[in-house]
Amino acid sequence: MAVDLKTTFCGLEFKNPMIVPAGVHGRSGEVIREISTYGPAAICTKTIVSQSAPDVLPCFSPVSAGMVNSVFGSDKTAEYWFNRGIAEAKEGESLVIANLAGFTPEEAGDLAEKAEKAGADMIMLPTHCPHMGEILAAMFPGMPNAEPKLTDLEPMKQSVARIKNKVKIPVVVKLSGTFLHIVKTWARGVKEAGADGIACSDALGPALSIDIYSGEPVLGGPRGVGGLTGPAIMPITLRMVLEAAMETDLPIIGVGGVQSAADMVQYFMAGATLVGVCTAGHLKGPKRYSKILYDLEQLLKELGVFSPSELRGKTLQRIKMREEAHRQAVTEKIVPEVFFDTCTGCGICERVCAYDAVKVVNKKAVMDNDRCIGCGLCVASCPERALSQVYYP
Numbered sequence: 048m049a050v051d052l053k054t055t056f057c058g059l060e061f062k063n064p065m066i067v068p069a070g071v072h073g074r075s076g077e078v079i080r081e082i083s084t085y086g087p088a089a090i091c092t093k094t095i096v097s098q099s100a101p102d103v104l105p106c107f108s109p110v111s112a113g114m115v116n117s118v119f120g121s122d123k124t125a126e127y128w129f130n131r132g133i134a135e136a137k138e139g140e141s142l143v144i145a146n147l148a149g150f151t152p153e154e155a156g157d158l159a160e161k162a163e164k165a166g167a168d169m170i171m172l173p174t175h176c177p178h179m180g181e182i183l184a185a186m187f188p189g190m191p192n193a194e195p196k197l198t199d200l201e202p203m204k205q206s207v208a209r210i211k212n213k214v215k216i217p218v219v220v221k222l223s224g225t226f227l228h229i230v231k232t233w234a235r236g237v238k239e240a241g242a243d244g245i246a247c248s249d250a251l252g253p254a255l256s257i258d259i260y261s262g263e264p265v266l267g268g269p270r271g272v273g274g275l276t277g278p279a280i281m282p283i284t285l286r287m288v289l290e291a292a293m294e295t296d297l298p299i300i301g302v303g304g305v306q307s308a309a310d311m312v313q314y315f316m317a318g319a320t321l322v323g324v325c326t327a328g329h330l331k332g333p334k335r336y337s338k339i340l341y342d343l344e345q346l347l348k349e350l351g352v353f354s355p356s357e358l359r360g361k362t363l364q365r366i367k368m369r370e371e372a373h374r375q376a377v378t379e380k381i382v383p384e385v386f387f388d389t390c391t392g393c394g395i396c397e398r399v400c401a402y403d404a405v406k407v408v409n410k411k412a413v414m415d416n417d418r419c420i421g422c423g424l425c426v427a428s429c430p431e432r433a434l435s436q437v438y439y440p
């Protein structure tokens with residue numbers, strides 16, 4: 048049986064489970080059309096707003112595991128998107144998701160209505176941006192509500208109600224990375240608001256990078272802070288997806304740090320139906336989308352599944368099994384077993400072991416049972432999967 052990547056989300060058919068969330072590859076209709084040739088099933092516009100503000104500069108910088116950015120919404124007007132941009136994007140091979148935000152719920156409803164009329168297939172509503180508040184306050188002194196309260200779900204709920212009143216296409220709320228400790232509350236709130244799905248998450252932050260030659264914050268703005276994206280955030284955004292999946296039955300788009308097919312698989316297992324790839328496409332170029340999709344097909348074959356849906360929520364089941372087996376706090380160590388046929392003697396296990404419990408002897412890893420504390424680092428670091436340690440059968 049061949050692998051089938053087709054995925055249904057909120058009643059819409061996606062040719063595969065990859066979307067490109069709002070970012071530079073959603074900056075215009077023309078760009079979306081071009082990026083669609085690299086294979087993603089759907090592409091988001093940059094956030095459409097009624098009044099765009101210029102970005103503070105510099106606005107992008109790489110950091111060791113991703114990037115920081117201080118950009119706002121789309122620099123194109125809402126009229127551009129509704130009169131031309133969405134139509135041009137729709138000439139491509141991907142579905143088009145209108146990511147939009149209103150300064151009031153009424154405005155969000157009006158923008159969504161126009162986006163639907165222009166041909167958008169879905170609406171995505173972002174909730175909070177880590178750097179926006181202080182930059183807006185500096186740019187427009189005295190601006191009311193420049194920094195919305197993280198614990199105030201009302202504006203989101205009212206916006207969703209207003210949008211749902213105006214459009215028939217699915218409405219997905221994108222949780223902010225700044226909700227990392229209150230994901231369950233927000234996921235519940237999104238469900239109560241009547242949205243059709245959750246995207247999780249936007250950038251984390253505020254985050255900072257400093258130029259060591261000048262001491263200057265690398266990004267523009269009052270303190271030079273921005274939103275952190277890319278691999279640095281994935282372990283957190285993945286856990287956020289897991290919690291959203293535990294809390295609601297809404298379908299989820301997992302977003303944050305995806306670089307590879309294996310990263311997509313982790314999001315499916317945590318409960319996501321679709322997965323977003325943004326920074327990887329920005330920093331490594333759009334061919335990365337096609338590569339991840341190609342690799343995903345191969346990886347699913349290797350895992351013995353024929354559709355991403357077979358993996359969905361697998362981790363939720365495993366967590367339940369830990370509870371049922373009373374294995375929530377295992378403390379008896381298991382010393383890894385070495386598969387000598389697979390071990391190449393590369394020495395990574397020896398290097399990462401802080402307990403001197405692994406040595407490479409005659410090009411094979413050898414464990415010291417007394418020194419080993421069973422921490423699992425060598426097992427997880429082995430590129431050949433030549434070490435095994437089964438704590439959860």
Ligand SMILES: Cc1cc2nc3c(=O)[nH]c(=O)nc-3n(C[C@H](O)[C@H](O)[C@H](O)COP(=O)(O)O)c2cc1C
Nearest residue numbers: 068069070094173248249276277303304324325326
């Ligand atoms: C340069 C850049 C611009 C972004 N612009 C937006 C935006 O306009 N609206 C939005 O909701 N998210 C925006 N995001 C956040 C992404 O959509 C995504 O949620 C985040 O980058 C995490 O995914 P990643 O780690 O794959 O990049 C932006 C991210 C980047 C890197």
